[in-house]
Every structure is written in structure tokens, then in C-alpha cells.
Amino acid sequence: MSAQLDSWNDGAVKRAIVDFVTRVTTPNAPAFVPPADRIAVFDNDGTLWCEQPVIQLAHVLQRWEEMATQNPALRDQQPWKAAVDKDMTWFRTAITKHYGGDESDMPALAKGVLSAFAGLTTDEFAKRVAAFFKTAAHPKLKRLFRDCGYAPMVELLRFLEAHGFTNYIVSGGGRDFIRQIAGEIYGIPQERVIGSSTSIAFREQGDGGDLLMQAKLDVFDDKAVKPARIWSRIGKRPILAAGNSNGDIPMLQFANTPARPALRLLVLHDDAAREFDYVSGAEKSLALAKQYGWTVVSMKDDWTTVFA
């Protein structure tokens, strides 16, 4: 059964995954879960692909530069200023502060994010994102963003599918952004991508119409919002949840219920040689993993390779 997890080193983590899948898929076993209830949810940034820097940020940065060129008044306001100055430290700090509970940079960042694509149709936005992924590359890893998915996690997705699971992405990142690439990288179709979004409004036009993006937050799919969105979209609790940061804690907790087994995975970025080495934004989740026995995945020790 474990043969398909070739990018995973033999060890406690791989064993925990295989044992869990065996337990819930063995007919007549006490822990058996019917296929329709084998729901697995995966955070995206830092869990399925890199998050240093957050990939969606590169797409928004392009747009902010474009906006500041068209409207120079934006040049002295954050986040347009940081975008034009290529000041990545400002963004990294804002994100790290957020995961630590300090939201002081969030209003400016949110305003920038929300206004970036307001007025476009969802169809136009999809085209922009698809074009972005054709050429945009990671600044440090020197590979296309579309090649930044973690090979062992993609293997895990296939392994779970082969055992009757249905995989969903549940991301703090943009739903309509991820949808443009989730099929190619992860084999996850658009309807199984749950994520953050701006409001969209229907514009009637004769016998048709389209959806316009609004400069207004609809859902920020992070922390306690993740379990609520999982229920909203799926109507079931997951039995497997994978994340890598404090923002994933409620989702991992939600997978647990006395009625049946659950596997919670937490990806630990401890591999400076092949990816990155950091725990900032994950301190609380790592402490809870220790306290409750969640399965911590060490990129360094548990993965034979990081990228395909």
C-alpha cells in the first residue's frame, strides 16, 4: 500500500499516514469510514506549495505596479509604495505579524488587495491569473511558481484518492486565484477549492450577465473561518486535515470527533537546503501538535525530495 508514497522516507510519519488510511478503508474494521465520508482538507500556502514569499503576492504586486503607473498618487501609499520599491520586507513583516496576532498592517494590505481587481469580471480575472502562471517564477528557488508544489504532498493526494478519499483545498489564499492552477499542480478541480474572496455582484445584461469583483471582502478563509467554510461547502467534517501554521489550528481541531478516527498533519519547514527553515507563524500550532499528538511532517527528514 505504501509503494505509492515514494517521496516519503520510511519512518514514523509515513507509517502514521499508511496506518490511518489502512484503518479507515478496511471493510468491517471498527474504524472503517465509507468513501463518501473520506474527506481530506489541505491548506495551500506552506502546506502544498511554498509560501516564502506568498505566491499570490507576486500576482498582486504586478497589479499594484500597474496601478501606481496609471495613478502616481498611489506611489506614496502602502502597499503600492512597497510594490514599486520592491520592498519585500514590508510584506513579510505584515504576514508574520498577522500570524502572531498583530493586525496593524492588515487594513492597508486589505485595502490594496481588495481594490486591486475591483471592477473586473470573474472571467477577466481568471484570464489574468492563467497568464501569470505561464511565466511567473519564484525569486529564490528559480523555478516557475507552477512547479513549486511539494512532490510528496501531491503524491499524498493521489494516494488518498486511490483509497477513496476526496481532497479539498482550504486556503487563506484567493479562491479564484488558486482555482486557475489547482488542477494542473494538484489534480484538484475548481469546485473543490475553498479560499478567500472578494464579494462578486451579478450584472444583468439582456438575456445574460456576468459577475463583477467588488472592492469588498466576502470571506477571509483563515483560522476559525476555515471550519465554517468547510461545513458551508461540504456539509461534513473532514477526517484528514493538513496545515502548517497557526491559521490552520481550528481546521485541524474540526477534523477530530470521538465518533471516528482523524489524522492531522502539520508540515514543518526545517529544510533550509531544499526549501526554507522557519517556524514564525507556526509556533502555536507546533505547540498544540506536541500537546495533542498531531503528526508533524519534517520536510528535511520525511521527504526524499521536495519538488518534482
Added chain:
Amino acid sequence: MSAQLDSWNDGAVKRAIVDFVTRVTTPNAPAFVPPADRIAVFDNDGTLWCEQPVIQLAHVLQRWEEMATQNPALRDQQPWKAAVDKDMTWFRTAITKHYGGDESDMPALAKGVLSAFAGLTTDEFAKRVAAFFKTAAHPKLKRLFRDCGYAPMVELLRFLEAHGFTNYIVSGGGRDFIRQIAGEIYGIPQERVIGSSTSIAFREQGDGGDLLMQAKLDVFDDKAVKPARIWSRIGKRPILAAGNSNGDIPMLQFANTPARPALRLLVLHDDAAREFDYVSGAEKSLALAKQYGWTVVSMKDDWTTVFA
């Protein structure tokens, strides 16, 4: 190909359905649509099952009576008063006024609906609804609500599935209410039910947690909200949309785009002998059906039988 639509009389409507499905599923034909894009969306109340009275109302009425017994101060307020007095006219009028654009009874009705189950977990609510459907019956049709699905529409769902379509419910009714019965009546799984909902909030409890229903509207999935929710959940436009009232107009418009064919169905309740005969709340949608050539399904003329 049409053999499976046995409850549909031969005629223009059945022909329109079969012709459309043939066009979009014939390989190499100009109108061919790949299976992944064969999305069909169905309103529920009045389209897939009866809406006179709205079935969910019977469930809420039970709860309002229970609440008024526990708290007699509610006895003189709407909608608790109408519930205790079994005054169905008040509710029918409120709904009819809503579909006509008069929202004057909506605040009281909304307050009653939103507070009815506040504080329950989503798991507790699901159990209540499942119990309701075991015994609750239609007051005029004298059949269980679970037997109130329209047989020709259920046949249509199976016919579409057999041709590679994926069916969704997109209802103004309650998402978590419909989810408890959509599998049994329609063969539509929980994750493909889109509907209205109250907010739900995660309550952390040790290494687990659950979702509590809030006395606050999250989504009223009607009119222009329907296309937005379809996009939010599926990330695609439907190619087939079926409704029966003014609340379904934007959803039917959204299915139309110059890029590929679309079928829009509007169920007309013109069958006093077997179901009901009314157009209230559907006046505008019927006018648009005439203007744009949407396919109007006459219950009386197009269906050999209404219920299984």
C-alpha cells in the same frame, strides 16, 4: 436517448431537452461541451418539489410552537403568533409579497427564522431535520414531504447524469435543511447543495470543536445572489439552469453566454388536479421566458405523472 424520460410527454419541451443534451454531448459537434463543464443547476422549491406551502416552513413552525410554549411572551409576536394560531395565510402572503418585491413582512419572518435554531450545533440541527422528514406530511397532498419530489424532474437529473452532467441544487431554502433529504429524493450529495444559511461559528473545545448556529444571516441565496453563490461554490457557469419563479431569473441569465449553448427551464404550475395552479411570484420570469425563448415546462401538459 429519450427512453429514460418516461414521465415526460412527447412534445416540444421533451424534444428541447433531448436535443440540447444531444448537441452538447456529441463528440466533435460544434456545441460539444466537455463533461467537466456540464454543470446543471436546479432551484428546489417549486422546481424539484412542491412549494405550496414551503416545506421548510413546516419544520420552522414546529420549532416556533415549541419556542412559544417555552416562552409565552412570543405568543403575541409574528411569526410565533401565526405559528401557534396555525395561520398559514400570514406566511403565504409574506412570501407572495416578497416575490412581488414587497419586503414588509420580511424583517419579522427573518428574525423568527434566524433565531429559531440559534445556539444549536450544526450536528444537532441535522438530527432534528432528519427526524422531521421521517414523519412530516404535506397538509393538502396527503403524502410525506419526502415523497413530494417531482418524478419527471428526478428522471431529468438521472438523465443528465447519464450524459456526464453534474447536478447542483441552488435554492433560496436552507442549505443544511435540504442537505438532509437531497440524497434520498434527488440523489444529490450534500456538497452539491447550495442554499441559504445562518452564520455558523467555530467553538473550540480542547483538541476538537464544533459549529454553532448564529442568529445572523450568512447568505440569502435568492435572485442576484444565486449566480454569485454558483461561482463561489463551483467556479464555473452552468450550461443548464432550471427554476420556477422570479427569484431564479439571474441564475437562468447567468447560464447564457455566447461561447456555448445553454438550456433554461422554467416550471409552470398549471396543474390544479395533480398539484397546484398559480403564477404568483413567477410573473416576471414567465414574461422573460417568452421574450428570450426559455423553455417553459407545463406540469399539466408535459408531465405524464407528477409524483412517483
